[in-house]
Amino acid sequence: MADSSNTDGMVLAIDQGTTSSRAIVFGPDQSIISVAQQEFTQHFPKSGWVEHDCEEIWQSVVSVCREALSKANMQATDIAAIGITNQRETTLIWDRKTGKPVYNAIVWQDRRTADFCGQLKQDGHEEEVTQRSGLLLDPYFSGTKVRWLLDNVDGVRERAENGELAFGTVDSFLIWRLTNGKRHVTDATNAARTLMYNIGDNCWDDHLLEILGIPAALLPEVLDCAADFGIAEAEVLGAELPIYGVAGDQQAATIGNACFEPGMFKSTYGTGCFALLNTGSDKVASKNRMLTTIAYRLDGETTYALEGSIFMAGATVQWLRDGLKIIDDAAQTGPMADAADDEQNIYLVPAFTGLGAPYWDADARGAVFGMTRNTGPNELARAALQAVCYQTCDLLNAMHSDWPAAQSGEGQTVLRVDGGMVASDWTMQYLCDMLNAPVDRPTILETTALGAAWLAGSRAGVWPDQAGFAKTWARDKRFEPSMNDDIRQARYAGWQDAVSRTLSSHQ
Numbered sequence: 001m002a003d004s005s006n007t008d009g010m011v012l013a014i015d016q017g018t019t020s021s022r023a024i025v026f027g028p029d030q031s032i033i034s035v036a037q038q039e040f041t042q043h044f045p046k047s048g049w050v051e052h053d054c055e056e057i058w059q060s061v062v063s064v065c066r067e068a069l070s071k072a073n074m075q076a077t078d079i080a081a082i083g084i085t086n087q088r089e090t091t092l093i094w095d096r097k098t099g100k101p102v103y104n105a106i107v108w109q110d111r112r113t114a115d116f117c118g119q120l121k122q123d124g125h126e127e128e129v130t131q132r133s134g135l136l137l138d139p140y141f142s143g144t145k146v147r148w149l150l151d152n153v154d155g156v157r158e159r160a161e162n163g164e165l166a167f168g169t170v171d172s173f174l175i176w177r178l179t180n181g182k183r184h185v186t187d188a189t190n191a192a193r194t195l196m197y198n199i200g201d202n203c204w205d206d207h208l209l210e211i212l213g214i215p216a217a218l219l220p221e222v223l224d225c226a227a228d229f230g231i232a233e234a235e236v237l238g239a240e241l242p243i244y245g246v247a248g249d250q251q252a253a254t255i256g257n258a259c260f261e262p263g264m265f266k267s268t269y270g271t272g273c274f275a276l277l278n279t280g281s282d283k284v285a286s287k288n289r290m291l292t293t294i295a296y297r298l299d300g301e302t303t304y305a306l307e308g309s310i311f312m313a314g315a316t317v318q319w320l321r322d323g324l325k326i327i328d329d330a331a332q333t334g335p336m337a338d339a340a341d342d343e344q345n346i347y348l349v350p351a352f353t354g355l356g357a358p359y360w361d362a363d364a365r366g367a368v369f370g371m372t373r374n375t376g377p378n379e380l381a382r383a384a385l386q387a388v389c390y391q392t393c394d395l396l397n398a399m400h401s402d403w404p405a406a407q408s409g410e411g412q413t414v415l416r417v418d419g420g421m422v423a424s425d426w427t428m429q430y431l432c433d434m435l436n437a438p439v440d441r442p443t444i445l446e447t448t449a450l451g452a453a454w455l456a457g458s459r460a461g462v463w464p465d466q467a468g469f470a471k472t473w474a475r476d477k478r479f480e481p482s483m484n485d486d487i488r489q490a491r492y493a494g495w496q497d498a499v500s501r502t503l504s505s506h507q
Helices: 054-071 114-122 126-133 142-152 156-161 170-178 206-212 249-256 314-323 330-339 377-402 425-435 447-459 466-472 485-502
Strands: 010-016 020-026 032-039 079-086 092-095 165-168 185-187 221-223 241-248 265-269 273-280 291-298 301-310 347-349 367-369 415-418 439-442 475-479
Touching (some): 010 447, 020 447, 032 054, 054 170, 092 170, 114 142, 142 156, 142 206, 165 170, 241 447, 249 265, 249 291, 249 301, 249 447, 301 377, 377 425, 425 485
Parallel strands (some): 265 415, 415 439
């Protein structure tokens, strides 16, 4: 571990997300000292395709890191360590000599490999893929995106087989650039989202690579979430800095929410919505098309989780703003929902890029049900927020069915939440009403970055250990359910009916 005697417990967290890159400087008491954020371009070259410019991602990360240090009135030498969290599944391949990407980053939302996933299912591979990786055959994951790049970009397969190219999720690419090509590494949580990693054996799986047709020469080394990922070169931020923590964004949020005990839930509301249930050392096989995944790996010990993924949460609000142009700012949606006509039961199923868990229907498309001539912006805003809550119900109901141990013990399940949407009191109240369970909003909403920071800070020896960190978690507000049971059940039944009408099998 690096000598941290010249620091005061300051940690720099890089949070590289789907629509923006952020850097946050955290103090030794886990308080936020400064934040810098920069949006970057979303590319949609064809229907269902989503890409990012790899160089724009890199430049945005460097820019926000420098800005965050400047805002904090600090030098790089004041930082004890760097933690990285990232949009998962987004897929990059680059040249090992030049660091130059062979193509844009293919984003986790991208659906171009739906036909290939369908073919693999038809060939009978899904059960084995799920048993080994914990995942389903869906375009969401990295493996089929890698296969697309190998088959569709000139020369890439040959160069990959010759060992000239490197694959990585965004964390790997950033570490490669930060260390000037010295380290090609990832952590167990990001590896677990690729369709190529055996989460039971904790290694890349040769049989999965064979099914997907991917050469092992492309792959990074897999480390614990708190480990020595390399040294960021001085030319980037002004001093050499150790990279000591890495976790995919949803796992980082689980850590940041201190969900360290089996049975603890967290749900993050960002571009998408992602709920994780800590199942401890139990690698629970889902009967409800939930994902079995790695929550974190520390000191060589793996903690597992059940995860449900919703593709459109905050992105649905963005659609209200950028597509329909009925709002200027996300903060308007709560008051609009409050002002909506209670007599209208409008259901928006935001299957703009297919439906995630528990449906996993890549061909489903968005729809609105129940509109009348009186339906206006307020009702659509309310339906957009309600859709996020209904989808969370879908996830938690499925998880409880998969792992009844989550419901044993005393008291109700409590959901810890984070992400941009949780600032809306209206949404959080509707969420707890639909779940019929308390919802806890933490004091620090930047839990994803906080999780990455804790991994780095604890590894550097300047932040508390796991038990000490859990004690620092603080609640801003608890939302308690108050909805009548009959109303709750009727509304959820209406949602399930709306979803059934959008599924591709219905069309």
